[in-house]
Structures are given as structure tokens and as C-alpha cells.
Amino acid sequence: MNGYEHYQRAEELAASALEKYNPIEFATLAQVHATLALAAATADATNFQRDLYAGNGLESPAKVARKRAAAAKSASVAADFLPDGV
Structure with missing residues (x-):
């Protein structure tokens, strides 16, 4: 997955967290994907600059x-280590 795909998945999971019975699990997964999206974006920017x-x-x-x-x-x-004047 690239950064944009991680971001999309984070949005999907965050939306699901509001609808599902156990929102903590989905919110945690959304946070993981959001973090991966940030890491991918940072790596992409570094590679772009280089x-x-x-x-x-x-x-x-x-x-x-x-x-x-x-x-x-x-x-x-x-x-x-060199003498003066050299």
C-alpha cells in the first residue's frame, strides 16, 4: 500500500468505528493506517527531494x-600534526 491507500483505509476504518459494536478495535486500526500513511508520505517526500x-x-x-x-x-x-608553515 502507498501513503494514499493507507489514508483511504484509515478513513474507512474510522467511519466503521462509529457504526460497529466494538469501535476501539476499528479506531486502533484506523490509527495504524493513519500512521503508515504519514510514514509513507514522509518517505515519498524524502525520495522526491533526493x-x-x-x-x-x-x-x-x-x-x-x-x-x-x-x-x-x-x-x-x-x-x-604538520609543522608550522607547511
Whole structure:
């Protein structure tokens, strides 16, 4: 199921919870599907953003920031071991 299908199922179960004898079970299932819909939507958005940057030949800002931080740390460590003026 994708995010939209989970959302639809959550709506169906929530509506059924009002009509059925034991609404707690249906409400719980509706909550599960709603949570899965949110997780799927988040994953879809993350994949979309990654693909958007890749399609434009760019790297995501988070990846660029990680690379810069790693380079700065490496330069700092190297400076501690190199003699001055090198």
C-alpha cells in the first residue's frame, strides 16, 4: 500500500468505528493506517527531494554540509600534526 491507500483505509476504518459494536478495535486500526500513511508520505517526500537534486546535477544541502564539516575536521586534525608553515 502507498501513503494514499493507507489514508483511504484509515478513513474507512474510522467511519466503521462509529457504526460497529466494538469501535476501539476499528479506531486502533484506523490509527495504524493513519500512521503508515504519514510514514509513507514522509518517505515519498524524502525520495522526491533526493531525486530532484540528483536530476538537476546537485547534491542536497545536508550532504554538502556533512562534506564541509568532514573536510574542516580533517584539516584541523592535519594542522595539529604538520609543522608550522607547511
